[in-house]
Ligand SMILES: Nc1ncnc2c1ncn2[C@@H]1O[C@H](COP(=O)(O)OP(=O)(O)OP(=O)(O)O)[C@@H](O)[C@H]1O
């Protein structure tokens with residue numbers, strides 16, 4: 054299936070657009086690896102309480118693309134209503150793992166997934182799981198903003214209309230745009246094409262579109278790496294607000310970003326191995342694994 058087929062197939066059946074699903078290119082932002090003086094200010098309190106329930110549990114997950122192994126026996130427990138960051142060098146399987154969570158890899162013909170992946174205690178790979186419903190509960194935002202060529206309003210209303218929800222549509226669109234911190238900028242131009250917005254606004258629109266269908270988890274694959282520092286900072290602020298209500302899992306190449314906004318960090322290294330997973334502060338200040346320390350301090354990447 055080509056990328057185009059995947060996008061249109063998905064647009065017809067689900068609230069979630071498919072984009073970048075096969076993109077394994079290096080991070081175009083060229084974010085430098087950084088030294089160990091990464092600040093984890095502000096995240097300690099929540100991480101320290103550590104009371105969150107597990108919402109997603111991966112057990113021995115392996116993914117192959119034909120005969121290439123992209124994930125190697127990955128197990129982890131992701132807490133509810135926290136930000137979990139996935140970091141690691143290009144090609145180590147971060148996007149692949151993210152796509153396992155809402156079964157987006159099923160859309161890639163070459164991909165084969167083994168192992169168990171539980172969302173709220175239910176294995177998402179069980180045969181009775183409806184993938185469309187799953188992707189509504191576990192939304193996704195991609196590296197490159199991908200609004201539909203429709204109005205701002207129609208983009209946000211899209212997933213609701215697919216579900217035949219037309220009651221209080223105006224109110225629901227407004228709420229989603231407010232939650233995505235975009236309402237004030239677009240409230241007088243809801244009929245304008247989404248494609249006329251700036252890149253940062255388009256990305257917040259995509260977040261509004263994802264949250265309009267009231268998901269439980271939001272997956273974000275490098276959501277700010279194509280944006281300038283101001284737009285990036287808005288997305289980071291937004292993530293910190295979203296996590297009051299949603300579980301956020303974010304892939305980033307930006308170490309400072311992971312340290313700033315996440316509670317937990319998963320470090321993947323070459324070969325699709327999850328090398329360390331834990332509280333963000335521990336991972337950045339006192340990792341157990343030497344390879345993790347070397348990666349974080351920029352000795353390799
Ligand atoms: N659609 C695909 N078909 C074949 N191989 C793929 C596909 N997508 C990813 N891969 C391979 O799987 C491995 C993991 O890729 P993945 O995109 O998950 O890495 P990543 O950590 O997200 O990298 P990046 O930081 O560059 O986005 C790589 O070897 C990649 O080439």
Ligand SMILES: [Mg+2]
Pocket residue numbers: 076077147148149274304
């Ligand atoms: Mg990726």
